[in-house]
Amino acid sequence: MSRPGLSCPGCGSSNIVDDALYSQAQLVCVDCGSVVSEGVLADDPVGVGGSDVSYSRTTAVSKKPCANLIKGLQRLKAMCRILRVHSEIEDLSNTYYNQAYQxxxxxxxxxxxxxxxxxxxVLVSCRLLNWPITMGTISCLLDVDPMVVGVVYQEMVKVLHITAPIVNVTDVMEAHCQEYKISSSDVPEEFAEDSRALSKRAVALVELAADTWIVTGRKPIPIMMAAIYLAWQSLKPNKQRLKFSLDxxxxxxxxxxLRPAMKRITEMKxxxxxxxxxxxxxxVEVTLENVILQVGDILNNRYALLRRAMRTHEDALLAECQTRCEDSLNEDDTPSKILDGSSVEKREVNTEKAHQTGDEAGELCTVPEQHDDTQESQDPAPNWxxxxxxxxPCVVHAKKRRVEQPGLKDVTGDEEISDSEIDSYIRSxxxxxEFALTQKILSESEKS
Known part of the structure; x- marks a missing residue:
């Protein structure tokens, strides 16, 4: 039986009939003999095989993602929601994760x-799109060691050939302040603080800490926590806030x-x-207890106060060195030495050294004198x-190095043992x- 409206994909003939030779119903072309379709033929108005067929209508089976990939994408989406990033960062994170996972x-x-x-x-996408977050934030969200996050991050950046920018601690302060729920909708009014004002004051404290070497070699999260805590107290230094501990x-x-935050608070204070x-x-005298009241004035004039404090410290060192030089001269000056021309010349040299600038104050503390090899001369130099x-901090709190004593030598086991020392080893x-008998036998053999 002929089927009108259908054409053969091989020769284009429209002479399509039912093939009754097989038990399964199928359509064949009369002209070329090719099988047009087996089973149910789907009507195609353009013609079977004459046009492109959509992917959904083919027999190909779509590859489903594995369960771990689905869980990873869900976790990635959850982190983006927690960090409140925009859709571009989330899309870029999904792209990087699919590439790195495969x-x-x-x-x-x-x-x-x-x-x-x-x-x-998520971390590298935030850094690329100027949404700075720290590696410590990611490690807290994942509840893993920051060292593990750092190793995976370095490997991923190398594999995907990503050039991620280096983020400064002041750049992430604003984003870090968002994690502290101290707005008027979260806490009472006397404890509430605007996030922008808090971030501005905390950034100024971190910059001051960087100028005074506190940030050097330190982890950023405890420093930011200490800065936010001090900024929160100093913006409204009332009794309620001043009594609040870090806990x-x-x-x-x-x-x-974070436990290191307490040390950073003390150092900043x-x-x-x-x-x-x-x-x-x-x-009034500024102490650790009342310095919070002066934080605003200190930060507004911190550069001038830094220069003035260093100048005052240098003057104090110079005065101390002058006093030490005078005391050493008074102890060494005797009636016989005063008449000596060399002592007068030495006094003039020390006087000239005492009027040098504050930059050379460290050299004034050590007057060049000839000393014998005593214990004082063998002591290590004081910490500068x-x-x-x-x-x-590594200089102020320097670790004490082990001083090797030349008198002590390693025991090799080949040293001679004296009789008195042998007696100390005898226990039973x-x-x-047995030892007395051995000594007697040896003495008799020597006599004979």
Whole structure:
């Protein structure tokens, strides 16, 4: 039976009939004999095989993503929602995650590394699109070690050939302040603070900490937490805020407290005290307890106060060195030495050194004298970080190196043992009898 409206894909003939030779119903072309269709023929108005067929109408089976990839994309989407990033960052993160997940470097890895990979994709996307966040924030969201996040991040950037910008601690301060829930809608009015004002004050504190070597070699998250805490207290220094400890502040702001933040708070307060003492209109003594009241004035004039504090410190060092030089001259001057021309010449040299500038104050403390090899001359040189007003933490709190004593030597076991030392090794009476018997036999053999 002929089928009108159909054409053969091979020769284009329209002479299509039913083939009754087989049990399965099928259509064949009379002219060329090719099978047009088996089973049910889908009517195509343009003609079967005469036009492009859509992917959904083909027999190809779509490859479904694996369960771990789906979980990773869900975790990535959740992190983007928590960080409140815009859609461009989320789309770029999905693209990077799909590329990195299919790469051979991340196929046969642990599930934890795949989860960390999702956080690293969010991190690099935020940095590329000027939404700075820290690696510590990602590690807190994933609840993993920051070292693991750093290793995966470096590997992912290398594999995907991404050039990510370096983010400064002041760049991420505004984004970090958003994590502290201290707005008027979250806390009472006496504890509430505007995020923009808080971020501005915290950035100024971090810049001051950077100028005084506190930021050097330190992790950024504890420094930012300390700066936000001090900024929150100093913006409205009332009794309620001044009594709030860091633990209570973290509970109020719904963030996890970091233990190093307490040390950073103490270091920042010490710097603020050194600058607060140079404010001319402050009549009271600035201490760690009341320095919060002067934070606003210190930050507004921090550059002038830094120069003034360093000048004051240099003058104090110079006065101290002059006093030491005079005391040493008074102790050495005797009636016989005063008449000596060499002592007079030495006094003139020391006097000239005492009037040098403050930059050479460190050299004035050590008068060139000839000493014998005593214990004092063998002591190591004092830490120069103690003499300057601001120094890196690794210099101020330098680790004490082990001093090798030349008198002690390593024991090799070949040393001679004296009789008195042998007696100290004997423990039991049997050993004592055996040793005495051995000594007797040796003495008799020597006599014979």
């Amino acid at each position: 790469h051979e470097s991340f196929i046969k890895v642990s599930l934890q590394k795949k989860e960390v990979l999702a956080g690293c994709c 209570k502040f973290c509970q109020l702001a719904k963030v996890n407290k 010490e710097v603020l005290c050194k600058l607060g003492k140079e404010i001319p209109w402050v009549r 970080g103690k003499r300057v007003l601001f120094a890196p 009476p049997r050993e004592a009898r």
